[in-house]
Amino acid sequence: MRELKSDRQHKITFTLDGRQVSGDAEPHLLLSDFLREKLGVTSVHVGCEHGVCGTCTVHIDGKAVRACLTFAVQVGNRRVDTVESLSNNEGELNDLQSAFRKHHALQCGFCTPGILMSVEHYLRHNSDPTESDVRDMLSGHLCRCTGYVGMVRAIMETAAKRKSGI
Amino acid sequence: MKPVPFDYVQAQSTEEALACLKDSDRNVRVLAGGQSLVAMLNLRLVRPNLLVDISQIESLSTIRQSKDILEIGAAVTQAELKQWPGLAESVPQLSMALPFVGHFQTRNKGTVCGSLAHADPSSELPLCLAALNGSVVLQSARRSRVLNAAEFQTGMLSTACQPDEMIVAARYPISREGDGFAFRExxxxxxxxxxxxxxxxxxxxxxxxxxxGLASRPSVREWDILSEQELDEALNAFAWQLKGSDDIHATARYRRELVRRLGRQVIEEAKSARTKE
Structure with missing residues (x-):
């Protein structure tokens, strides 16, 4: 049993968006701060820092979770994916991101990275959601500028296209 | 909104975790899913010296069904329980209540036992444990004990769990023939x-x-089958006994009215959901 001391930096190695990376963190460093400040992943946004707003949502081992309610030391040897993993190397948007653009599902974009990560996980397990299912899933995110109508349209369209294999 | 510095252990077994809890000189907290605890840490409402992470302990990640109880290990997430096949037949009330527990994103990490340990007066899993008269298995390095819901949750955010103990499992009674359940929020x-x-x-x-959501912990009343009028009277008395107060979300009067009206509705719903004997 290894105890990680509070006043020391501990090396954490894990897979970030498909690449193996490592960085140093004290035990109380939140994953959200670790990604932004130590690894420069500023697409992980920090809003409320107590799990309510959802903008810091990332995938850990494929599941959408709050990075602000996770410590960096907990992700050693695990897989973390951020919104950066959705587009390809040329920066082309994926189908969900394109649908968000088409349906004006974002305005300032602050809440968007977290929402996209939630939707990606959700659609993997719910390929044929109803509008009310989608709204229920979106209740875990706060958007304060454009509202949710465009998002629901974009998500419903993406779900339908993925289901029919287009 | 940052936690105080603390030492951290990722326990590989229940024994390892319990050994950490034995250290009475330090303020030790158990971390499972962290969906309540880490928020409390970020707000600095909790300032531990040592955090013991039990989320990777395999023996605590199981859901076991016996004849009378569904036993849910301390590392089982709310999402895992929600997706567990047969939940709707085994413990229908849990399958009704789980969609109300936090959000999709927090259920992916939040645990069932963590929700019981946090003991928020308005949370769903402690309420179901109380309504069904389930129990909690507590373990320390020296003993193991089982407390029923009413013994376990002693008040708002407080439980009978001692500093050297941790919850290793929650036990929800299995539905029997002729039982009916309903849940509303x-x-x-x-x-x-x-x-x-x-x-x-x-x-x-x-x-x-x-x-x-009304008193400092879930409150339960048990009655024999009552006539319509008796039920209305019983619900009215219950609503007043809960001593709800006004806050920014609702007035006490509104809360009492919800108990009277929705209380009646959920009881009717549970009656009509009763399985045929």
Whole structure:
């Protein structure tokens, strides 16, 4: 049993968006701060820092979770994916991101990275959601500028296209 | 909004975790899913010296069904339980209540036992445990004990769990033939803390109604089958006994009205959901 001391930096190695990376963190460093400040992943946004707003949502081992309610030391040897993993190397948007653009599902974009990560996980397990299912899933995110109508349209369209294999 | 510095251990076994808890010189907290605890840490409402992470302990990641109980290990997430095949038949009330527990994103990490340990007066899983008269298995390095819901949750955010103990499992009774269940919740936004949550459990001869969100912990009343008028009187008395107060979300009067009206509805719903004997 290894105890990680509070006043020391501990090396954490894990897979970030498909690449193996490592960085140093004290035990109380939140994953959200670790990604932004130590690894420069500023697409992980920090809003409320107590799990309510959802903008810091990332995938850990494929599941959408709050990075602000996770410590960096907990992700050693695990897989973390951020919104950066959705587009390809040329920066082309994926189908969900394109649908968000088409349906004006974002305005300032602050809440968007977290929402996209939630939707990606959700659609993997719910390929044929109803509008009310989608709204229920979106209740875990706060958007304060454009509202949710465009998002629901974009998500419903993406779900339908993925289901029919287009 | 950052936690105080603390030491951290990722325990590989229950024994390792319990050994950490034995150290009475330090303020030790158990971390499972962290969906309540890490928020409390970020707000600095909790300032531990040592955090013991039990989320990777395999023996605590199981859901076991026996004849009478569904035993849920301390590392089982709310999402895992929600997706567990057969939950709707085994413990119907849990399958009704779980969609109200936080959000999709927090259920992916939040644990069932963590929700019980946090003991928020408006949360759903402690309410169901109380309504169904389930129990919690506590373990320390020196002993193991089982407390029923009423013994376990002693008040708002407080439980009978001692500093050297941790919850290793929650036990929810399995539904029997002739039982009926219903669950309702009123909140401003789906997934928010409940203004009032109601859990009804009806058998051939008894009615049990649990209410969350009003008093400092889930409150349960059990009655014999009552006439319409008797039920209205009983619900009115229950609503007043809960001593709800006004806050920014709702007035006490509104809360009492919810107990009277929705109490009646959930009991009716549970009655009509009773399985044929």
């Amino acid at each position: 009123v909140a401003r936004r789906h997934g928010d803390f409940a203004i009032v949550a109601l859990a009804a459990f009806v058998t051939e001869s008894k009615i049990r109604l649990g209410i969350g």
